[in-house]
Amino acid sequence: MFVAASFSQGSDPAAKKILDQASAKIKSFKSIQAVFTLQLQDAQGTSQGTKKGTVNMKGNKYVVLITGQEIYSDGKTIWTYDKSANEVTITKVDPNSNTLTPQKLFTNFYDKDFLYKMNGQQKIGNKTVVEIEMTPIDKTQNFHKVYLYVDTKSHLVTSGKMLDKSGNKYIYSITSLNGAANLPDSGFIFDKAKHPGVEEVNLTQ
Numbered sequence: 001m002f003v004a005a006s007f008s009q010g011s012d013p014a015a016k017k018i019l020d021q022a023s024a025k026i027k028s029f030k031s032i033q034a035v036f037t038l039q040l041q042d043a044q045g046t047s048q049g050t051k052k053g054t055v056n057m058k059g060n061k062y063v064v065l066i067t068g069q070e071i072y073s074d075g076k077t078i079w080t081y082d083k084s085a086n087e088v089t090i091t092k093v094d095p096n097s098n099t100l101t102p103q104k105l106f107t108n109f110y111d112k113d114f115l116y117k118m119n120g121q122q123k124i125g126n127k128t129v130v131e132i133e134m135t136p137i138d139k140t141q142n143f144h145k146v147y148l149y150v151d152t153k154s155h156l157v158t159s160g161k162m163l164d165k166s167g168n169k170y171i172y173s174i175t176s177l178n179g180a181a182n183l184p185d186s187g188f189i190f191d192k193a194k195h196p197g198v199e200e201v202n203l204t205q
Contacts, residue, residue, distance in 0.1 A: 012117040015132050019110050019148075021155040029179030031058040036174045038066065043167025055102050056181065061188040062102045072190045077204065079190035088190055089201045113137060114146070121152065124159070128152045 026032070034055050040048040053066030060075035070081040073093060081088045110116055119131040129149040136143065147161040156177065162170040192198055 011115050015116045015118040016110075018118065018130050018150050018155075019116065019132060022148075022150050022157050025155045026157075031181045031183045032056065032177065032179055033181035033183065034174050034177045036172055039171040039173075041169040041171065045169075056183050056187065057102050058183045058185070058188070061185065063188055064102060070190075072188055074185070074188045077189075081190060081195065081198070085199075086195065086197055087199045087201060088192075088195070089203065090190075091203045110134060119147075122149075124149065127158060129158055 032055075034057075035052070036055065037050055037052050039050045042048055051067040053064060055065075056063040060073075062071075062073050064071040068083050070079075070083070072079040072081075076093055078091045078093055079088050080091070114134040114136055116132055116134045119133050121128055121130050123129075129151055132148045132150065134146040134148065136146070143162050143164045145161075145163040148157055149159045150156070151158050157174065159171070159173040161172070164170070192200075
């Protein structure tokens with residue numbers, strides 16, 4: 001079983017300071033709407049395509065809209081909609097799950113799930129970012145490395161890269177972020193009326 005003492009010794013204090021700043025910055029926003037791109041590369045580094053998406057967050061609620069898929073969560077229930085099958089799978093939120101929700105990815109998930117270290121600064125476009133290398137403690141996860149890139153001026157995460165055990169790379173880039181988005185609570189619940197004929201797979205019963 002993992003103990004906090006060994007974790008603090010295994011991670012980089014300088015990286016923790018940067019991650020803490022990024023987490024505090026996100027938490028200072030009442031609600032967030034971010035636009036991102038997701039690129040998949042195979043083990044040889046060949047691009048397998050790019051998808052565009054948006055993520056909305058408000059407290060413990062979130063919505064992820066990406067090509068072919070919609071994920072809604074009101075903090076208690078998760079609706080995962082597959083557009084091609086016109087099917088929605090309904091599950092309960094598991095607070096003990098290791099799944100990387102948008103909140104975890106943007107805030108302080110790193111404190112219990114990863115060992116991390118700082119790899120130094122680099123230029124991406126006109127921004128100077130710090131690369132944080134993260135290794136999951138739970139070795140049963142299907143990914144073995146996560147890299148986060150944090151803007152040294154804004155303290156916001158600008159991009160991330162996830163490497164799975166097959167050698168595939170998932171590269172996320174945030175193209176815009178609005179920390180004062182007007183997001184009604186109703187928008188975090190899957191609306192059957194907007195998806196005519198949808199088939200429900202309810203795993204909460």
